[in-house]
Amino acid sequence: MKDKDPEYLTTLERGLTVLRSFNKSQPEMQLSEVAAATNLSPAVARRCLNTLVALGYVTRSGKKFLLTPEVLVFGSAFLASASIDSVIGEHLQRVRDETGDSSSISVLSGEDILYLAHIPTNRHIRLNAGVGTRFPAHATSMGKVMLAHLPGDKLDDYLHRAELKRFTDLTVTSPDTLRKQLVEIREKGYCSVLSELDYGLVSIAVPVYDDNGNVLAAINCSTAASRIAQDELVRTRMPLLKQASQQIQHSLNKWPVLLHSLLRL
Incomplete structure (x- = not known):
């Protein structure tokens, strides 16, 4: 259905997939781990993460990315x-x-x-x-x-x-x-x-x-x-x-x- 819908935003889907990849067993991940967890290429995962960091939903500590409390909204x-x-x-x-x-x-x-x-x-x-x-x-x-x-x-x-x-x-x-x-x-x-x-x-x-x-x-x-x-x-x-x-x-x-x-x- 989504493949046939011209209004469907694949970029939004990828961003939400990255957000949902963080969980209790993986509260913080490196870029390579996010890419593996989401089945996205490292380049796409990096762009999603950088966008989410800019929006305040993800932060980073060294090479690790993690969610911020802003996602609770x-x-x-x-x-x-x-x-x-x-x-x-x-x-x-x-x-x-x-x-x-x-x-x-x-x-x-x-x-x-x-x-x-x-x-x-x-x-x-x-x-x-x-x-x-x-x-x-x-x-x-x-x-x-x-x-x-x-x-x-x-x-x-x-x-x-x-x-x-x-x-x-x-x-x-x-x-x-x-x-x-x-x-x-x-x-x-x-x-x-x-x-x-x-x-x-x-x-x-x-x-x-x-x-x-x-x-x-x-x-x-x-x-x-x-x-x-x-x-x-x-x-x-x-x-x-x-x-x-x-x-x-x-x-x-x-x-x-x-x-x-x-x-x-």
Whole structure:
């Protein structure tokens, strides 16, 4: 589609690709590393980096490039304009208050889930999450719920391109096994995951729909497996999550800006 659109700016795409190449595992990189991470030539990567430095979104220390706090303006503008706290936060907060578990909402972004809101638990867990956090979809309850509702061609595309990385001995890394699991998840209407992203982490997630039955996002409860057994988590948390999902769906109809943003993802 983009190749046929005369209005599509390849230069802008390259600049955004460079920005997105910086992450937790690569917070600072040399030019050669940026070029490798983005599949851009060193000359193109250098021009993108120099432009981003001039605009204030990237800085450099010696031969290393790194993001500046100025990039936060993009995320904060979306959060402010979409009123996520007003539309979603109160429902997640209610789930957290009734269960003591952390509660989150995320959307599918490429091969990852992307957190839009997160209400943390007071208990310590090894994997911290927040707005903007990304985790591989195949190892999370929210990710699997959303993957389970993808149209067949999009699921095929995901399984073809995704790296099903192993995080624990229980992480599902076989495309065939994952596909079978997703069929079961779609039939059940929820997903519970134990020790797939990290040992001792248990979670349950349900989808968030729009009025036409499209899955917009997923919400979850997550806690330590030492605190509650997986079957007990499912029994006690699923009714609360389904209620919160319905409330969020109803609230989204009152906030067309956020609803439209989720529909475009």
